[in-house]
Amino acid sequence: MKDRGILIIVSGFSGAGKGTVMKKLMSEYDNYALSISATTRAPRTGEQDGREYFFKTVEEFEAMIENNQLIEYACYVGNYYGTPKEYVEKMLDEGKDVILEIEMQGTMKVKEMMPETVLVFIAPPTAEELKNRLEGRGTEDSETIKARLKRASEEVVYMDKYDYLLINDKLDECVENLHKIVQMEHSKVSRNINKINFYREDLKIFSEGE
Numbered sequence: 001m002k003d004r005g006i007l008i009i010v011s012g013f014s015g016a017g018k019g020t021v022m023k024k025l026m027s028e029y030d031n032y033a034l035s036i037s038a039t040t041r042a043p044r045t046g047e048q049d050g051r052e053y054f055f056k057t058v059e060e061f062e063a064m065i066e067n068n069q070l071i072e073y074a075c076y077v078g079n080y081y082g083t084p085k086e087y088v089e090k091m092l093d094e095g096k097d098v099i100l101e102i103e104m105q106g107t108m109k110v111k112e113m114m115p116e117t118v119l120v121f122i123a124p125p126t127a128e129e130l131k132n133r134l135e136g137r138g139t140e141d142s143e144t145i146k147a148r149l150k151r152a153s154e155e156v157v158y159m160d161k162y163d164y165l166l167i168n169d170k171l172d173e174c175v176e177n178l179h180k181i182v183q184m185e186h187s188k189v190s191r192n193i194n195k196i197n198f199y200r201e202d203l204k205i206f207s208e209g210e
């Protein structure tokens with residue numbers, strides 16, 4: 001039977017490049033499953049319901065909260081965002097490493113419930129580059145960009161709660177480093193108790209047989 005997958009959270013300031021890094025990671029490796037969140041924010045040009053997000057009305061989102069269908073949810077710059085439970089559990093059971101690309105309030109809730117979750121923070125090289133990326137993306141008006149930069153200045157407080165910090169300067173390197181982190185996490189002793197027990201049993205049989 002395949003080992004249960006690892007749950008990985010990727011957070012970072014809006015515009016740091018999380019979505020870009022995820023896209024590349026998914027296209028290069030096949031053992032990842034990216035959770036698709038539900039949100040009440042409006043789709044950006046080019047975004048499709050069920051691909052980038054499940055786009056919901058506030059009423060629909062609140063019904064999901066009521067029915068306990070979300071692992072976590074948070075309010076971010078005036079909109080709800082939340083992680084649907086069923087898909088994540090199913091993928092972990094199938095041995096996939098599941099990535100949640102979520103903000104920090106939600107991250108802290110998940111870490112409390114599931115302490116074995118790996119927390120990765122993706123940051124841009126500088127604040128100026130962050131502003132350039134947000135403006136360059138061209139998906140938000142200047143007021144929203146301002147609100148997102150303000151939110152980023154509040155979010156720095158949580159950076160030291162993460163397990164890993166990745167600087168997204170060269171995209172390829174950032175993707176490779178993220179993949180390496182996950183590979184290394186698979187080797188942690190705490191994630192391999194079953195294998196250790198197997199060696200103990202196996203060696204006992206051999207040593208008794210000699």
Ligand code: ADP
Binds near residue numbers: 012016017018021133
């Ligand atoms: P996030 O998901 O963190 O909000 P995006 O993935 O949408 O950020 O990236 C924001 C903008 O920055 C996009 O226009 C993207 O093309 C660009 N970008 C992402 N990674 C890099 C990088 N390593 N170097 C330069 N630009 C990048």
Ligand code: 5GP
Binds near residue numbers: 013074081083103
């Ligand atoms: P965006 O509107 O740029 O797609 O996302 C805004 C913020 O919401 C980002 O920091 C993103 O990581 C976060 N986010 C996306 N989905 C979820 C979710 O399911 N839960 C939480 N807590 N945050 C989310």
